[in-house]
Amino acid sequence: MLSFPDPEEIEREFFSRLVDFRGKRVLEIGCGDGRTIGYYANEAKWIVGIDNDRDELIAAYKQLGDVPFIQGSAASLPFADSSFDLTILSWSL
């Protein structure tokens, strides 16, 4: 059986190599079904996910029920200035 690099494993490695999530307030824009939130959910202080696809957000909520998810657009973020230490543009720009 041929083997290929696991792209999610590589992606997870990039997340942890580039960013120290410990104690951070994190916003993930384009969070989808919450796939990448799982990479750092145990480290961040708190996390908010935003996406404009309601079905994806329902899937995210089923996986990560303790994370608040908001349906919305990056063009108009319903947060005060400097609310987050770190924002992730997750395949969304």
Place this chain on the structure above:
Amino acid sequence: MVHALHETWRVTRSEVLDIRPLALSPLVFVRDRNGGDTFCGELKWCDDSGQHHIQSDTALARVVAEDKFIIAKEDRFDWYDTFETTDELVEQVHDDWLTWSVDEDTALKLMRAMKDLGRGAVAYIRQGIGVRLLKIMKEEL
């Protein structure tokens, strides 16, 4: 996109991680059972509103030029999607990739390669993914 970056800048205190496909066409290959690769073609952009990965790069360059962000780190990796049959690849691109399509020439080369390379051959798409860590430039009040 520039507006979305301005909003991102507004709500963020220190860093932004930007991960998304590079503005390059994903490539279609078949890998034989010994690990040899046969190139079959590239996916074609099929959204009339323009190649939005290029537009994203342009938007990012603009906000960097405005001194709202600096690119602190930048890297890339390849994302592999594998398929057991030509039909599976073509159907998934059609159903899930939305802005990309498999043209007839690539589909024919893919079918031929899968047939010639026989049992154990795997079709795959390789897409470059860019990762950037952006530092927010903001005067603290």
